[in-house]
Amino acid sequence: MSTTLTALIAEDEPLLAANLQAELARAWPELAVVANVGHGAAAVEQALALRPAIVFLDIRMPGMTGLEAAQALAEDWPTGDAPLPLVVFVTAYDQYALQAFEHAAVDYVLKPVQPDRLAQTCTRLRAALQARTTPAAGELDATLAQLRSLLAAPGVGAQAVTPGAAPWLTxxxxxxxxxxxxxxxxxxxxxxxxxxxxxxxxxxxxxxxxxxxxxxxxxxxxxxxxxxxxxxxxxxxxxxxxxxxxxxxxxxxxxxxxxxxxxxxxxxxxxxxx
Incomplete structure (x- = not known):
């Protein structure tokens, strides 16, 4: 059985996608990028078909966002099969919004991708994949908890609503x-x-x-x-x-x-x- 590590990139800007793939090739030559797609729906379709170990998802894509794509993978991933891919979000968010990612312990890289920061991400991913050699109980629960945290974060998954600003729809x-x-x-x-x-x-x-x-x-x-x-x-x-x-x-x-x-x-x- 092949032990090649695989990844998928979802980024709607071709130049940024090509740059990320090139930087990954330098930082982690053993990692094979098996698909490079331009929108969230394609990311979900290809990830379900190819079962990569890692997915790099741009947060802002036309149609389905990167966060919604991660949500779809968590919902549609077959149980008892390969573990859910490790998710890295690629984002242009400012530091305030990034607090949500830090809290959820989901890794991210900023645009444009910086080699030093990407190297840190690759180190974290290697460690996480190594830990998966013996599947941990509750690993899926931890992944889902991270996504729930992000989906609820104002300015990231949910729109910020100021209490009392407007009545609920009646x-x-x-x-x-x-x-x-x-x-x-x-x-x-x-x-x-x-x-x-x-x-x-x-x-x-x-x-x-x-x-x-x-x-x-x-x-x-x-x-x-x-x-x-x-x-x-x-x-x-x-x-x-x-x-x-x-x-x-x-x-x-x-x-x-x-x-x-x-x-x-x-x-x-x-x-x-x-």
Missing amino acids: VIQASVGNAVHLVPIGEVLYFEAADKYIRVITAAREYLIRTSLRDLLPQLDGQRFWQIHRGTVVRAEAIATATRDESGKVHLTLRGHADKLVASRLYAHLFKAM
Whole structure:
């Protein structure tokens, strides 16, 4: 069996991607870059297909961001297979925003990539890969905890919302033909991303609204509406039961509705007995 270490680079600026690959070749000649892609969706697709040991993800990419790509990998990575790739974020963030990365213990490199800093990253990655020769219990949990921390960090994963700056959304305005239906937020069972739209599911019917989940989330009361998957947000009061399977995912049933939802491993921590 081949023991070649492999990596994937996701960077939407070709010159920066080429520079990172060249610097990696100098800092870590044994590391083979098996794919160099320009957006987050391709990063997820290629990582799931090629199973690299390491992924370098640009935070700001068109469509799916680097953080969302890491979230997708954590949700879609097969259990019982190769361990999740080690993630290094490539970013132009300032020092204030970088505190979130430091706190989460996820490594990062700044643009443009500096050889000395990249060498430090490679040293950390070698140590982390060496530790993986004997898989540690709770390694997946630690990775998921790091991602949760980043997803919740203002200015990194979540948009900063000043308490009291604006009231939470109370009504969804959904167009149906020539009419606009005003749907009270308390009637919504869950929201589900669907291409450029969001499906709004109530006990009585389904609506479509033309917005993104990324834009909708900051308008929802996080105590009432829980994100359970990168594409799904559910009203907590609408959940009847939560059952965890062997892979760590949680299957949800709803009150007064036949739909069943799945909470990914990344959000399974929300469902613990009191």
